[in-house]
Amino acid sequence: MHRMNLCKNVGNHCTFRSLSKGNRQNAKEVLRLMASYAKYAEHKELELIRNIGISAHIDSGKTTLTERILFYTGRIAQMHEVKGKDNVGATMDSMELERQRGITIQSAATYTLWKDHNINIIDTPGHVDFTVEVERALRVLDGAILVLCAVGGVQSQTLTVNRQMKRYNVPCLAFINKLDRLGANHIRVLSQLRSKLGHNAAFLQLPIGLEGETKGLVDLVERKALYFEGQYGELVREDEIPANMRSECEDRRQELVEHVSNADDILGEIFLEEKIPNEKEIRGAIRRACLKRAFTPVLVGTALKNKGVQPLLDAVVSYLPSPGEVENVALREEEGKETERVVLSPLRNGEHPFVGLAFKLEAGKFGQLTYLRCYQGKLSKGDNIFNTRTKRKVRVARLVRLHSNEMEDVSEVYAGDIFALFGVDCASGDTFVTDPKLNLSMESIFVPDPVVSMSIVPSNSKDRDNFSKAVARFTKEDPTFHFFYDPDNKETIVSGMGELHLEIYAQRMEREYNCPVKLGKPKVSFRETLVAPCSFDYLHKKQSGGAGQYARVTGIMEPLPPHQNTTIEFVDETTGTNVPKQFVPGVEKGFRMMAEKGLLSGHKLSGVRFRLQDGAHHIVDSSELAFMLAAQGAVKEVFEFGHWQILEPIMLVEVTAPEEFQGAVLGQLSKRHGIVTGTDGTEGWFTIYAEVPLNDMFGYASELRSSTQGKGEFSMEYSRYSPALPSIQEKLVAQYQESMGITQQQQKKRKN
Secondary structure: OHHHHHHHHHHOOOOOOOOOHHHHHHHHHHHHHHHHHHHHHHHHHHHOEEEEEEEEOOOOOHHHHHHHHHHHOOOOOOOOOOOOOOOOOOOOOOOHHHHHHOOOOOOEEEEEEEOOEEEEEEEOOOOHHHHHHHHHHHHHOOEEEEEEEOOOEOOHHHHHHHHHHHHOOOOEEEEEEOOOOOOOOHHHHHHHHHHOOOOOEEEOEEEEOOHHHOOEEEEOOOOEEEEEEOOOOOEEEEEOOOHHHHHHHHHHHHHHHHHHHHHOHHHHHHHHOOOOOOHHHHHHHHHHHHHOOOOEEEEEOEOOOOEOHHHHHHHHHHHOOOHHHOOOEEEEOOOOOOOEEEEOOOOOOOOOOOEEEEEEEEEEOOEEEEEEEEEEOEEEOOOEEEEOOOOOEEEOOOEEEEEOOEEEEEOEEEOOOEEEEEOOOOOOOOEEEOOHHHOEEEOOOOOOOOOEEEEEEEOOHHHHHHHHHHHHHHHHHOOOOEEEEEOOOOEEEEEEOOHHHHHHHHHHHHHHHOOOEEEOOOEEOOEEEEOOOEEEEEEEEEOOOOOOEEEEEEEEEEEOOHHHOOOEEEEEOOOOOOOOHHHHHHHHHHHHHHHOOOOOOOOEEOOEEEEEEEEEEOOOOOOHHHHHHHHHHHHHHHHHHOOEEEEEEEEEEEEEEEHHHHHHHHHHHHHOOOEEEEEEEEOOEEEEEEEEEHHHOOOHHHHHHHHOOOOOEEEEEEEEEEEOOHHHHHHHHHHHHHHHHHHHHHHHHHHO
């Protein structure tokens, strides 16, 4: 005991001289003891870290839950509501637009302490328009809380979030929120979790009462009731399980043991031997199964009414992984060698070189803020780091940890920490290292393609400078926000994940850059594809004195299978020397250039394979340019003789409204060429699942509200590309030909 206290003193920077004579004799031994404990301490410290994200469908209560977590852990002194009367707004919704609309637009990071555990939390948006925010948050997190509404259950965006968790192999807890709402049914949500998401899930808790009668909850593992008392539910009182719930609790506890034993061998053996497992064995099994993503613990509560948040925090600490329990892999690429997978060390001793991933960029008042996750080693203020993609060196002048939009300076960060740097010029998904010889890069972030385009123009021509600054910042921050100029229509076009996405950026330009803009009618990203294979044989020959151009290409252009109809392929099937190998890249370049803009409606080509089978060259006049032009001529030839069709994006649409409006909603969807794929109904409400072309979905929000007395809501996400209706195709072709005719007349006038 004396030595342990001495260790503490030395650890608290006591100098050797400040020790008493008796203690001084033991000082060397103490320091030796401390060194031997170092490895244990590192591991222990790593065990006390959790990196978690809170993800869910729109309006499931993610930000409210985060607010409660920050309050109960002492991070904030007062709770505020997302749409509160005090107009302050939730802590994590720091943007003025977020507070006005009551939605989360940007994911926000914070950290807090609970029972000696350091918890880094990222609160993410629910709308599909901001799906990249969820994508990059899950990429750098070790665990997640999947929040489900007790009334809505598993909804469309829940499916998307679940897919994202699966993609990055993130273990999760499920939290059934809003038990105080009318129509709350936690049992139905659990069955949806099993049937729709395919989770091996079971209750760890049961609510005591529902809707207005929600009093507390029962912990099935420890067999006790929990009541949340005090003004804000900060006092947790333990009591016996109510008599009328005892048999149900025992049944649900048995069900929990069965589900966990299916996923964990150790508990499975105990179960087969018909022994009764104790609390410690059940907790250990739940943790092991949860880390393998073989079991999802289900917790219940109501964040708004301050019930069930503290046990959820206990579950985060008990069942979600620390950074040391997750295997993080970097890739080492060297010339002439296969890509090598390198497992990164999570130990917080600073012995291994630093490896970090930039997962989010944000322009703050002090310049560009880059969010990073440290995967290996440590980083100190003043260190030099290297971007493995650009090979540029950057000096770390300032290290900060984040609490929403507030910052706290730190002198160093270790493996497992989430932090931010200033003044680093990089892209989202770049890897940083302190030792450039490592040559390591981490797998980047999946970025979905934009599906909606709109024309955009500043309201005042004087604002063009601010407009270009805003666009440069937003396109860098958000990889799903694209910007380009269309020379045919003489329009500046922005593309994004939905109408709301582009509308938010238009409002941000006005608020943050004092640059009001006008958004034109949304344009859908159509595609053009071949219906049947078409052969080509094109000779490009040009002789006008001096070196000429000669190239001939022969082959077939054919459609790809439906599941590949968003990609294009180039295949070199030539044999012999008719087309010299050094000219093949020129042919591919010509094909890909033509694929950028089809001749049918001016949209990109997709779902097409270009097979180069043969050709001819001239010993003097052939060049890469000649073969590039020949490939372009071949594509034009196929346009002339092939059979083409237009593809349009199809969206998965989920509409929820009261039962009396079901006929009106079905009528609206069929009018918009929707195909109903399923229906669901519970206690006076119905849900319709349909596939609808995106082109027919514009203006649907206001139509749905007006026909359902403002009670209906819908969400949609991209599903696939599918052939457009003949009437749509004819209309698009006519519009394109008309616009091309106008531009040709303008060109003739200019020449004259």
